[in-house]
């Protein structure tokens with residue numbers, strides 16, 4: 137018998153990979169992952185251990201002793217899902233049931249992400265249920281011999297990054313697709329960096345191996361340069377050659393996904409408190425707002441109240457990714473929900489509430505937290521403005537620039553002019569000056585270094601523009617040098633410390649003083665001129681004397697908190713001062729930023 141892979145042996149002996157790794161650890165056999173191979177001698181020892189355990193009535197798979205090569209031996213079913221069944225004989229790390237892995241596919245443009253997803257969808261998704269409408273919902277569930285795998289079907293790392301940018305992590309495993317005829321490209325590197333930053337396990341799929349010019353070995357060698365050493369080269373990176381066109385290797389890829397998921401020991405409590413993440417939201421002309429939610433914990437039911445950001449909704453209807461109507465959905469299920477009134481954004485977290493009242497309370501609390509945060513920000517700004525009024529902070533600011541031009545001559549001319557533009561307060565740092573159109577690499581550099589991309593007589597390609605748009609990096613192109621220089625002037629101005637001036641807002645007459653149990657005395661007032669704003673500066677005059685100067689910490693119209701009140705309206709003004717009296721005049725002003733002179 138030659139060498140055998142750990143997971144193959146585990147499968148043949150009817151035990152799960154965890155159990156197999158435990159035995160190997162006990163024997164002191166070293167391995168990189170479950171796809172590492174072990175020699176015949178160790179295989180025999182393992183079989184013996186399992187046979188002994190079975191004889192002792194231990195919890196090892198009973199099939200192991202008598203049928204070492206029983207590839208069909210199934211462990212006892214303890215749960216409906218195959219993944220859970222595979223775990224049945226292991227010492228449970230937790231009592232929670234396993235959940236299906238959620239997989240995202242990333243990689244360079246045209247390396248075959250969409251084709252791979254399409255192939256898997258075509259071959260692994262059961263025909264839609266009668267009456268269901270198959271449509272793009274942002275994720276789908278694939279059935280495999282090892283159980284369910286959920287794929288996020290918006291390929292590319294932009295979707296991944298958007299979700300991560302909101303603090304959520306949806307994917308458990310990232311597949312990095314690399315075309316065998318193209319090898320590592322800039323976006324491949326980016327995708328790898330994103331997966332690594334998110335600490336999501338990665339599988340490399342070398343795609344397009346059907347092409348005559350395919351060179352999977354080159355891809356593997358190139359990977360080693362990124363410190364990603366494929367298993368066959370002694371490392372621990374799983375690399376699977378596939379073809380999204382012929383389907384070759386796709387089964388192996390699915391198998392590796394299941395193995396990785398098993399090792400990750402993904403579990404969730406279907407009975408626990410619900411939580412989920414928005415995969416995508418959109419408005420359907422007929423149905424209204426539709427949101428795809430990935431259930432991460434707990435179970436969703438039609439009729440549940442959900443809160444996303446500062447909105448809530450009641451689930452009126454739920455469909456699975458196959459278009460079939462469902463009444464409930466457990467962990468790792470992508471579901472499309474009808475019931476929100478506002479379109480939620482991808483990456484927003486979703487929680488459930490016991491009833492409508494509780495949902496409203498969560499929303500009110502969030503709105504109040506947000507207002508507090510905004511107020512705190514405004515106050516910080518106001519404090520900064522006072523410091524500014526007292527004098528400049530004297531900090532030197534740097535404007536980072538990436539310059540692109542048609543010729544070396546124009547680049548030199550531009551740099552010459554820019555050198556004379558620097559001031560004591562603002563330095564210009566040309567991070568890159570290149571000939572030719574800006575590249576995706578420039579956009580990446582600009583996004584990490586907060587640089588501006590300025591082009592002279594060159595324009596970005598559509599692909600680069602797309603990347604720049606997703607990363608919100610403006611690329612500005614000019615045909616006249618002085619227009620470009622004007623832009624630099626604007627950038628320099630924008631980098632000068634802001635200057636603030638006090639500006640009059642409005643005046644109000646205090647008509648009665650209302651005592652509020654929490655906020656103290658509130659001035660029931662009538663705005664006689666201009667307007668009042670929350671957070672405005674307040675000056676209280678009694679007769680001719682200024683008796684108090686402070687801040688408008690709260691504004692109310694009847695019972696509602698409001699941000700502003702216009703002339704001619706009554707309102708409650710809370711100036712955080714208890715001695716306000718009927719007849720006092722309150723004057724409001726605010727600090728506004730003005731153009732530096």
Ligand SMILES: Nc1nc2c(ncn2[C@@H]2O[C@H](COP(=O)(O)OP(=O)(O)OP(=O)(O)O)[C@@H](O)[C@H]2O)c(=O)[nH]1
Nearest residue numbers: 244245246247248249250251343344345379380381
């Ligand atoms: N021969 C061959 N062609 C493939 C394979 N996979 C994808 N292609 C082709 O490669 C091209 C790009 O494939 P896509 O699936 O659109 O690539 P993508 O990575 O999703 O591209 P973007 O969405 O633009 O980022 C298409 O013309 C596919 O038909 C494959 O395994 N073999």
